Amino acid sequence: MVLTIKISRTKITVRRYGRSGITKAAVLQIITIKKRRQDSYIAGGPLTISFTDLFLRAPFRNQGDIRFNNTELEEWSKNVWETF
Numbered sequence: 001m002v003l004t005i006k007i008s009r010t011k012i013t014v015r016r017y018g019r020s021g022i023t024k025a026a027v028l029q030i031i032t033i034k035k036r037r038q039d040s041y042i043a044g045g046p047l048t049i050s051f052t053d054l055f056l057r058a059p060f061r062n063q064g065d066i067r068f069n070n071t072e073l074e075e076w077s078k079n080v081w082e083t084f
Contacts, residue, residue, distance in 0.1 A: 001053040009084060010035045012077050018053055033077045040077050045070045 002017040002025075012033040020026035031044040049066040051059045059065075068076070 001049065003049075007080060007084065009081070012080065014047060016047070016049070018050075031073065033073060035077070035081060040074045042070045042073055045073050047073060 004015045004017070006013045006015075014029075014031040014033075015027050016029040016031075017025050018028045020028075029044060029047070031042065031047055034041040034043075045068070047068040051063055051065050054066070
């Protein structure tokens with residue numbers, strides 16, 4: 001599993017790559033966050049990172065996928081743009 005993040009002054013693009021089939025890598029998710037005057041526009045969210053893909057094992061008890069909902073993505077993008 002690989003995440004790439006491309007940042008500009010008006011747009012953030014997050015791509016999540018993973019396996020497609022046995023050996024081929026593919027883009028599994030694209031999230032675009034566009035900056036607006038009052039808020040952000042988010043397409044493709046929420047960002048979900050599979051526990052199994054990240055840790056290469058099955059989750060146990062209360063473990064599970066990591067999920068960033070659109071509100072969290074918007075807050076994250078605001079923090080990025082404030083320091084950009």
